[in-house]
Amino acid sequence: MEFFKTDKIYDFMGKSKLFISISLFLILGSYILLFTKGLNFGIDFTGGTIVQVRYDKPVNIKEIREALKKSEIFKDAAVTKFGSDEEIIIRVKTSTKKLGQDIGDIAREVLQGTGNYEIRRVDIVGPKVGSELREKGMMAMVIAIIGILIYVSIRFEYRFALASVLALVHDVSIALGAISLFNVPVNLDILAALLTILGYSLNDTIIVFDRIREGIVEAKTNDLNRVINESITKTLSRTTLTSLTTFFVVLTLFLFGGEIIKGFSFTLLVGVVVGTYSSIFVASPLLGWLGFNLQKYRAKLAEKKKRAQEKERMRAMYEQGVV
């Protein structure tokens, strides 16, 4: 089976303005969301407590809120259903330092009389740990991006690196916008998902760029746009196929993977779609726009090749004992 016609070159660059406009629109929308609605930071980053409780029959949330009002700590708790009608999550911004009787034990006492329940999870994160995790998370993002920039610069050229990193920023921004829009609690796992998106989207971009690199060397034309169009077309069925398989597995994770990793798989789901889109429609046009010059790059490659050959020749002479 084949998805795309193999004898036709699709004109991606001709429509690049349209795609970039769509992307700019989405990014702008994301930032508006991020600055107005903001992110719903979970306890990993803000500190606080989560108690997950399962009852033996469907819960009446109102009753539970009433019961919690009796306690000073849980007075302002947020109570939401979690995955099913029997299961709830109680969230408060406070955490306790006391080890012997912690906030989870208090929850257990307060909930007495609300039915038969089992406390399945208690997460307590102190404010100090929260801010530390936040800093570490930011660091991880920045270091990953720098590492990628360096690697791509070495393997390709700095404009390839810049274009791919801009595409990554594009993906992460839109993913964050979606996270904000759907009010997904941002915890450590979301950070992991975002870093995975970085890796995944880059994967796609690199494969297109690899083809462009190859095309630059092999193509007879000096028209960068043409080379890019050809390269994207040639990798199109690979990009689509891999994206589809990845999309399917992430979808199964989202549907069947359980409530705890729902935010994680949601972020990945958005990331796979946006990452695929950006590899095809954003990264490559950016390469042209960043002033990438075909002839110069070819000249540089030729120079490099010459030097390598020279080295090889010298070595051969050396080994034969001429020098």
Place this chain on the structure above:
Amino acid sequence: MRVLNYRLVIFLIALMGGIALSIPSFLNLKEGPKITLGLDLQGGLHMLLGVDTDAAIKSKIKSIASSIKYFAEDNDILLEDLKIEDKDIKFTLLDKDDEPKMDEMLKNISGLKVEKHSLHYVVTLTPQEIESVKEYAINQAVDTIRNRLDQFGLAEPNVAKQGKDKILVELPGIKTPKQEQRIRSLIAKAAHLQLMAVDEDRAARVYQMSPEEAAEYGDVILSDAKNPKIKYLLKEIPILDGSMIIDAKVAFDQNNQPVINFTLNSEGAKIFGDFTAKSVGKHLAIVLDNKVYSAPVIRERIGGGSGQISGGFSVQEAHDVAIALRSGALLAPVFLLEKRSVGPSLGADSIKASLIALISGFVIVVLFMIFYYGIAGIIADIALVANLFLIIGVMALFGATLTLPGMAGIVLTVGMAVDANVIISERIRELLREGVSIKKAIEQGYKNAMSAILDANITTLIAAVVLYAYGTGPIKGFAITISIGILASMLTAILGTHGIYEALLPKIEKSKNLSLWFGLKVKGK
């Protein structure tokens, strides 16, 4: 016909190794390398604790004050106003002749800074000593907590220092919140035993006295363990403390109430004996964690260095206190920075859910590949299966921990691991379309695909390594599975499938059915 080639051989060896190493994990065998399930999957308690190092410094100062006091009494040196103010020990010598003796004694205690104004002494700890006390307190807390958990009899507790000043405690296999709370209490127990003298001169006025006034006399007011309304006025500097305990056991008194019998080391026994000999008729308070358990009258000198703590314990409490006393007092209180506790039923649910996701994702990808690529798809699927075994096998080999995000990582790997084969198959198809011979198309296809596969995987690996370096607990697990998955997929997808193609080449060349082998529609046929 050459069926075996070096690529296929390496692949088969790796595959068999992967299967062999993953069998113990799949069948849950007792022997052999096995994947450890993370606390989020098997249920358990994960805690990050902080240590209140200031308290350790205070108690160090207190114990130095105790030694000074004991030394003075032992040598008939008269001291006036021995007391602790903030982090300083202050006292005045009454007799100038005692000065050399006292100076000699202070010199023998390391890490002290002594200031003298004639016979008025101010003794404090040097900054280096303070640092080392802090460090010691943290290390001691790690050892003590580990000791207590070992004695409690839980399976595989993990206690480790994390960073400079944090303690990581991981306890799998906790069944109920009640059990968890009991263990937390055991960890938190200071188990600070002190034998203190009652201030007999002023004891009668204890109910009228403020803590500040008591401090002026060098006393503290502590309340009774059973009845907080009963107060005792005690000399702040203890006769001795729990650091001299070598054993503690639960026993039962004549009323069949649980009590704890403790034994002091020889030094403690001597101090205890000397004190009781001198203080017949006076009260001795047995104080545990700043609560007075009893304050009996001393009838005679108590030799042998043993004592008893009694006072309304339940059997369970007595058992836990004895463990805590045996494993030593915490020099500094510990407090909670982070806790994650997952019940066993939730862990089991998570395993089930992620397995369903894994299997259904796997089936979709496998079918899709066959549908799209024909036999080339089957070959890619074989690589995928081998990849899964390798991930599990390698994780088992290194005793890595599988967490819930790690499971998600494996699911994700299933989607991404076929990528290399997709790239290769596309390249082969391209060459076949150009009319290149099958043998050449396969050779050249692998060659052409190589740079893209390498670059793409290495960049993903960069992200995964950063995630590992900066992630904690479960997230680290995710980074590990992704990294192993990438490396394993390079082996299976590049080397393995290439070997299979080489072995099958005569067959492919004979059949020439490109649609069947590569899912390729060839025009004109």
